[in-house]
Amino acid sequence: MSLHSVKASDKDSGNNARISYFLEDSQLNGMSASAYFSVNAESGEILAVRSFDYEQTKEFHIRVKAQDGGSPPLSSNVTVKILIQDQNDNPPQVLYPVQTGGSLVAEMVPRSADVGYLVTKVVAVDVDSGQNAWLSYKLQKATDRALFEVGLQNGEIRTIRQVTDKDAVKQRLTVIVEDNGQPSRSATVIVNVAVADSFPEVLSEFTDFTHDKEYNDNLTFYLVLALAVVSFLFITYVGGTGTMKQAISYEVYGTTDSRMSDIKCPRPFNAQTRYSIPEELKQGSVVGNLAKDLGLVVSELYRRKLRITSEAGKQYFNVDLGKGELVVIDRIDREELCGQRPSCLLPLELVIDNPLQLHRVEIEILDTNDNSPSFLTNEKVLKIAELANPGTRFLLESAQDPDVGHNSVRSYLISKNDHFKLTVKNHKDGRKIPELVLEKPLDREKLPVHNLILTAVDGGDPVRSGTSEITVIVLDNNDNAPQFEKQVYEANVSEKATPGTEILHVKATDSDEGLNGEIKYLFAEQTTYLILSLFDIEPSTGVIIVKGMLDHETNPLLRFDITAKDKGNPEMDGHCGVEIKIVDINDNIPEIIVTSLTTPVPEDSAVGTVIALISAKDPDSGNNGKITLSVSSKSPFKLNPSVSNHYSLVTNGPLDRETNNQYSVKISATDAGKPPLSSEKIILVELLDVNDNPPVFSHPSYVVYVKENHAPGKILCSVSATDPDSGDNAKISYSILDSKVQDVSVSSYVYINSDNGSIYSMHSFDYEKLKVFQIQVQAKDQGSPSLSSNTTVHVFILDQNDNAPAVIYPSSAALGSLSHQRMPRTAKAGHLVTKVTAVDADSGHNAWISYKLAEATDTSLFTVNLYTGEVRTKRAASEQDDSSQRLLIEIKDDGEPVQSATVTVSILMEDGLHEPILDLRHKVAEPKQENWENHPLFDSLSGLGVRVISGDFSHLSG
Incomplete structure (x- = not known):
């Protein structure tokens, strides 16, 4: 079988230029190259001497030598x-369920299974490649077809x-697995399903099911790379280049339901991944496994809220978050999306939260030959003068094919005839323009009309074509056609040019005279409506002017043809x-797009969040389309550039919600045009409160005065604290810290x-027992973790007049058997008889004591000092005074209301005392401790002395 021909040339002559071709010996798969190929020595034709197996060897490299016949020979x-x-020469191989020598183990399905319950998955591979390895799964037979379905792709x-x-x-289910080859190959697998909730229930029905212990654990998995190849061979020699007829095209596909990407870049922010898919894929087709290619965990895709944004506006893809696969959700027409552009890319942006990431994905849409070439006019009338010379060329309408590359128009054919042939003129922009060439002279008298069929053929597989009928009318006279000075005219015009602006001047000449040499200019017949709406031409001068509104962003380059016709009969053109x-003019304002925004933002966010x-x-081009983004300098944020024209807004300093609870961040975009254009966008960033402030009391400490004996449950005071945080962080609860007061909590x-x-x-207070104590109060917020602060409340007990004066002296208990005060009858006025001593457990005015003589046997004889309680004689005692005197002394405090006590003092006047008064004083000054030293008020008496001052007792010494 002939594979290809190599061709070499030699500038010498004779034997020196006679070339012979040889296959150089080399090793291919351990065998000589001649075991696979041979070369015709004269023609250079390469022949296959055996068949090949793609699965064993996918490519060969052989070396061919071209040698001339000179002496010495050169090569x-x-x-x-x-x-x-x-070729599709391998059927699919089922990897799971495993076919064993015994019965198949049943797949369990609970009777509670709902719609969509996954029973199992049939997995198969095909060692072929490309479409031959694309597998589909179908349910061929089933016990109950209304109960189960099989995923076509997975x-x-x-x-x-x-x-x-x-x-x-x-x-019992029978599943057939088919590949996409021509003809297709298939394999079947039987899946047994047990609908039961328990294993014993299964055993009762599946008694013939046994477990084969010797099933094959060593399954072989295949990685099948589908390489759809069209050969493209080159041969080079000194002085020229030979080229094969076909071009190389590679596509990489997975063998199951995943079409793998050819680029992986799993970096956290500016990762870019590209997939290549043909247009017109069915909805649900898998483009690739994004989770695998980007290094993402499938189980976290829901939590991280993976989503797609597309700059194309319309969404053609979606992500199956359960599998991490990118799938097609709408029809993709490459011609609708990209027109005639050689490369068709759909950019996608994948946004993922927690942490926030952006991945750029480009989907390259590969053209398929789904459009046939077509002509704007299905019928064309061509008038040619009878005197036209052989070799004269007539421009024909070129066909249009929305497809690109090999799938676009590749060649033209003309129906068989005796007078015309077809040539194709290649423009530098790649267009192929058919030209009708006259081969034999025309004779109007023999054949006035020639009917031809022009066929445009594309280079797709299968080949598509379109036709146009060419009617050639043969006319007499006017044998010179107008000739333009240039084949192609080029000009530049601003997109802001107004209608009427002159662009360029085309000029043609005609060597005929008279009307046959007069030229008028017009647009060619196949000129599109777009061109006719944008430009106009002056018929007599060939000046092309602006007619409509031009837009560089929509149509940066416009091509069309101009026809120059003379006025002869027939017309020549x-x-x-x-x-x-x-x-381009800088007429488009930059657009700012917020792809993702996280708000509110915790106020304790680290710098760089x-x-x-x-x-x-x-949409402008060049410098007019170069954009610079900036952020207002007063905000604690900055912009970090990423991939082209992509930025991340990050924190650039500490945030404090208590100072600013939100920020209006102004983003400015300015292009590099002259003059530059700019736009602004305000992003509102709210701050989320963090519990970073403890409660603060209104006073560092509190002083409270409380009267004793107040009613229990009465409010003493209120403390108050504030927290500048918000929400639960600002909700304050108060508590009393445990401490001891007189050894009690x-x-x-x-x-x-x-x-x-x-x-x-909790109860009333007794000033005499407790005069002051402190309370430690804590204010705690409800943040996490909570913050707190303390304050001290000083409680002072105010005294109330709730105690009557207590008489300490004279005391009958203290005096023992002595019940009378003695005084000499010779006592003179002012004689100190005794001193009444009393105390009051209260304090302040409530403890100020006064003494008053309330009653007396003889009021003229004794007096009591108001403040000291001293009992003295007012006059000298006389013989007429009774020897026994009784005094009732009233003791009052200064409180409100007044509290009082009384004491009775008996005085015995004697002429002489048998016991020295000093002994009496000692007895009085030393009362029994057990009687009054432990009096509740004793501790409040500081340095109190009881003195008994005697008068002149010298007369008693004798």
Whole structure:
């Protein structure tokens, strides 16, 4: 079988230029190259001497030598790369369920299974490549076809309705696996399903099911790379280049339901991945496994809220978050999306939260030959003068094919005839323009009309074509056609040019005279409506002017043809091409796009935390389309550039919600045009409160005065604290810290309302027992973790006049058997008889004591000092005075109301005393400790002395 021909040339002559071709010996797969190929020595034709197996060897490299017949002979070598194309010669192989020597183990399905329950998955591979390895799964037979379905692309067996008690326990499914080759090959697998909730129930129905212990554990998995190859061989020699007829095209596909990407870049922010898919893929087709290619964990895709944004506006893809696969969700027409552009890319942006990431994905849409070439006019009338010379060329309408590359128009054919042939003129922009060439002179008298069929053929597989009928009318006279000075005219015009602006001047000449030499200019017949709406031409001068509104962003380059016709009979015409470049003007304001925004932002966010992902675009070109983004300098944020025109807005300093609870961040976008254009966007960033402030009391400490004997449960005071945080972080609860007051917990004395800070007494206080104590109050917020602060409340007990004066002296208990005060009858006025001593347990005015003589046997004889309680004689005693005197002394305090006490003093006047008065004083000054030293008020008497001052007792000494 002939594979290809190599061709070499030699500038010498004779034998020196006679070339012979040889196959150089080399090793291919351990065998000589001659075991696979041979070369015709004269023609250079390469022949296959055996068949090939794509699965064993996919390509060969052989070297061919071209040697001349000179002496000595000269030679050169070339390497020929031979690519083996895959044929569908292998059926699919089922990897799971495993076919064993015994019965198949049943897959369990509970009777509670709902719609869509995954029973199992059939997994198969095909060692072929390309479309020959694309597998589809179908349910061929089933016990109950209404209960199960099989995924066409993934082989998943799922329930299509709710399982009921009426469904048979034993279900048998036959699944057929087919590849996409021509002809297709297939394999079948039987899946047994047990509809039951327990294993014993299964055993009762599946008694013939056994477990084969010797099933093959060493399964072989295949990585099948589908390489769809069209050979492209080169041979080079000194002085020229030979080229094969076909071009190389590679596509890489997975063998199951995943089409793998050819680029991986799993970096956290500016990762870019590209997939290549053909247009017109069915909805649900898998483009690739994004989770695998980007290094993402499938189970976290829901939590991280993976989503797609597309700059194309319309969404053609979606992500199956359960599998991490990118799937097609709408029809993709490459011609609709990209027109005639050689490369068709759909950019996608994948946004993922927690942490925030952006991945750029490009989907390259590969053209398929789904459009046939077509002509704007299906019929064309061509008038040719009878005197036209052989070799005269007539420009024909070129066909249009929305496809690109090999799938676009590749060649033209003309129906068989005796007078015309067809040539094709290649423009530098790649267009092929058919020209009708006159080969034999025309004779109007013999054949006035020639009917031809022009066929345009594309280079797709299968080949598509379109036709146009050419009617050639043969006319007499006018044998010179107008000739343009240039084949192609080029000009530049600003997109802001106003209608009427002159662009360029095309000029043609005609060597005929008279009307046959007068020329008028017009657009060619196949000129599109777009060109006719944008430009106009002056018929007599050939000046092309602006007619409509030009837009560089929509049509940067416009091409069309101009026809120059003379006025002869028949008319003769000439043609030229026009290329007009629309010069860009900075007429588009940059657009700021917020791809993702995280708000509110915790106020304790670290510097560098990503707040938003921002991109910018400007449809202008060159410097007019170069964009610079900036952020207002007063905000604690900055922009970090990423991939082209993509930025992340990050924190650039500390945030404090208590100072600013939100920021209006102004983003400015400015292009590099002259003058530059700019736009702004305000991003509102709210701050989320963090518990970073403890409660603060209104006073560092509190002083409270409380009267003793007040009613229990009475409010003593209220403390108050504030917290500048918000929400739960600002909700304050109050509590009393445990401490001791007189060895008793302070909580026994007071309690506090946790909501408002009011402090209440648990019982009344006794000033005489407790005069002052402290309370430690804590205010705690409800943040996490909570913060707190303390304050001290000083409680002072105010005295009330609740104690009457207590007489310490004279005391009958202290005096023992002595019940009378003695005084000499010779006592003179002012004689100190005795001193009444009393104390009051209260304090202040309530403890100020006064003494008053209330009653007396003889009021003229004695007096009592108001403040000291001293009992003295007012006059000298006389013999007439009774020897026994009784005094009732009233003791009062200064409180409100007044409290009082009385004491009775008996005085015995004697002429002489048998016992010295000093002894009496000692007895009085030393009362029995057990009687009054432990009096409750004794501790309040500081340095109190009881003095008994005697008068002149000298007369008693004798």
